[in-house]
Amino acid sequence: MSDQDCHCVDPTVDKSDAQTPETDSWIEERPVKTAALPEAVGDNMSRFFGDSIDTFDDMIAAIRTVVEGEGIAIDELCHVDGETPHYAKTENETYHFRCFYDGIALAHLVDEPVEIRTETPTNDPVDIQVSPANGATVTPPDAVMSFGVTTESDVPADEMPTTREAYGAICPYVKAFHTRGDYERWAEDVAATTVGIPLDAGVPIAAALTATSSSWGAE
Numbered sequence: 001m002s003d004q005d006c007h008c009v010d011p012t013v014d015k016s017d018a019q020t021p022e023t024d025s026w027i028e029e030r031p032v033k034t035a036a037l038p039e040a041v042g043d044n045m046s047r048f049f050g051d052s053i054d055t056f057d058d059m060i061a062a063i064r065t066v067v068e069g070e071g072i073a074i075d076e077l078c079h080v081d082g083e084t085p086h087y088a089k090t091e092n093e094t095y096h097f098r099c100f101y102d103g104i105a106l107a108h109l110v111d112e113p114v115e116i117r118t119e120t121p122t123n124d125p126v127d128i129q130v131s132p133a134n135g136a137t138v139t140p141p142d143a144v145m146s147f148g149v150t151t152e153s154d155v156p157a158d159e160m161p162t163t164r165e166a167y168g169a170i171c172p173y174v175k176a177f178h179t180r181g182d183y184e185r186w187a188e189d190v191a192a193t194t195v196g197i198p199l200d201a202g203v204p205i206a207a208a209l210t211a212t213s214s215s216w217g218a219e
Helices: 039-049 056-066 101-110 163-173 180-187 199-210 213-218
Strands: 086-089 094-097 114-119 125-131 135-139 144-150 192-198
Touching: 039 056, 039 144, 039 192, 056 163, 056 199, 086 101, 094 101, 101 114, 101 125, 101 199, 125 199, 135 199, 144 163, 144 180, 144 199, 163 192, 180 192, 192 199
Parallel strands: none
Antiparallel strands: 086 094, 086 114, 114 125, 125 135, 144 192
């Protein structure tokens, strides 16, 4: 997906006058994919997607439906022409993205190790090495990440969002942080319902988002 089509930038992501619903937004349950989402997050995602969202698996299924069920492909990632703080390197190519999580997805799409560099909302670097066979190595090792969806979407409640609308509502709230405390401070001021998890625990979600329909159905 081109930079023009991605629509992953949300000017409200850093700070908003809207009140973020109070919730315990840290996910302790493992595996993460089957963990129950906080009620406020599940309710907001359910409203946005027009379907019941109670777990990460439900969120994955909803996103896959939006992208027509076959899993996110390389050309559907949020590519950017030019340099960004979020880039991924394979053996032969460097990709720049709107969101660092595209680099994690890329590792599963190219089926080879990928080196990812991103920055936190406070411009601190985070390095991630992802291998489909061996998982992720994260520096700093206690880094965490967020998932979320805007509370300011104008998608009608009775309509399925487009791929562009889904990326625009979700991608600005997929961030990396050095610590859980950093995430929680950031989450207080964004116009979204969000959850936080250890960054390495988020890798299986990328694998599920990019899986083919046959392998997804077999899980």
